[in-house]
Amino acid sequence: MDNNTVDRELGWDEEINKESEFTPLPEGDYDFSIVSFERGRHQGSAKLPPCNKAIVKIKIDGGELGSTTIQHNLFLHTKCEGMLSEFFIAIGLKKHGEKLAMNWNAVPGKTGRCKVYVDKYTRNDGTQGQSNKIRRFLEPTQTQPSAQASTPSWGAGNKGGW
Secondary structure (H helix, E strand, O other): OOHHHOOOOOOOOOOOOOOOOOOOOOOEEEEEEEEEEEEEEEOOOOOOOOEEEEEEEEEEEOHHHOEEEEEEEEEEOHHHHHHHHHHHHHOOOOOOOOOOOOOHHHOOOOEEEEEEEEEEEEOOOOOEEEEEEEEEEEOOOOOOOOOOOOOOHHHOOOOOOO
């Protein structure tokens, strides 16, 4: 039996072989599920004063392109109230025009759709990197599409060859 096929703790002197296989998904609309959330604190920035934040781990389903998990911050501040409403509407816990007492314990396991983009950045060593980020959460529709990603209009026939 190959010891690398079972998730387990590694010993300090053990050999390793597996390398990162992360490939960003192309921009588009994707189904997602909430893996977990934790409570955190935003220390403040030029745009937003100190406030509570929800750190949400979201698994994006790219269909045959694969999947990725994104860590997304939701800031609990009145400046971000629209984004919070958008998130809770997307996962089916809020309806338009109704008030909602945010129930964060109900968030893990919820599903929805979101718009994903590719963020390009420069690493500390000067090399270029890419990661997926969520631009916005989308309203649920009466007939949810399959778990396949929608094909972006610019990428018809493109399988995300980065």
